Amino acid sequence: MEKPSWAPYILSGAFPKELTDLLAILIIGLAGIEASLIRLSFAGLQLGPLILFLSVPLTCALASLSNTTRKLREELALFAYGGSWWQVWVRYFLRGFTCSLIAVFPLVAGEIASTGSVSLLQTSLIALVSIFGGVFYAAPSLRRIRSVEFVENYKA
């Protein structure tokens, strides 16, 4: 008699295969590296915060790629209302930019609390990392709305 097996059912989905899984691995990995490099510095710059900055664009991409169905609905509606692809891109860029800026704020606040100011280099880094956050947040959406399959979603 044939016996049902549950192992393939579990194992077929047990290993990370998606792009979002890879991003999660990279973010956790960077956090681990940051924790181990927290006291090291190079050319006057602490390496810990630099690693943190690297994790920002990846986290923004992960946020953008998660809940794709909801974002797709948003994009379809914006087009139906007469929007264009660059308007959608700017909308998501600003969302990613704002997310990044809010996320790095505790670091800025900590710096101000300890030294009383933020250096020009640090300000530039924060601006740069927020721009990267915006770009990485908007990139998956841009890829989606420029794809051939996008308009198929208007059909039932």
Place this chain on the structure above:
Amino acid sequence: MMKYLIETVSVKMDYPHSDGVLKLYDEGVSLKVDQGDFVAVLGGSGWGKSTLVNVVLGLEKPTTGGVYFNGEDVTRSSFVKRCSLVKTAVVFQRPTAVPQLTVGQNLSLALSMAGVPKSERDERSRESLAFFGLERITKAYPESLSAGQRKRIDLARVLAVRPQLLVLDEPTGDLDSSASNLVMPLLRGLNRDHGMSILMTTALPRYASAARQLVHLKPPGFITPSNRIDN
């Protein structure tokens, strides 16, 4: 060349598949929508009604043939460019609304994108939502509503925008019979009383009869490598 709001000239679409080519509109679709026209495109499921809407709006490019808005060749132009030539609003087969915004906010956003002054937005939204019996769900989020309610929101949106040209892809899909019965008189009223031009697709002849002009689509052909050799 005479200027129509919309004109399609011998539009054909080929969809390559792994085992052949799906050919829509084998004889080419040529339709004209003039100011005040009400044109219905009638065809069965899978005959290319939604694809024709996408081609007219610039969301898909035809394999051959041309699309003209106000006499200008827009075959390779975007939806936004077409809207700048003819103020167009569209209701797709699948209801569309921004999920993070309430029903009222969605209408307000659509009206602002259509260039409606801020002072008029609230009143227009209220009126059009009331027409479809949706005034009580202004603060609801689209995802909490039924497919039929979301379809009515789409219709309320285009009613509020008051475009020059209204494009509807199977507007009675997802609606129950009472709501469907509301749609056709509404469209006739928009066309007759407001001079709004309408291009609508439908699979149901009884709805197509509401239009003043009818375009019949034919079933698609499918060319496989073997019948291509035969031909």
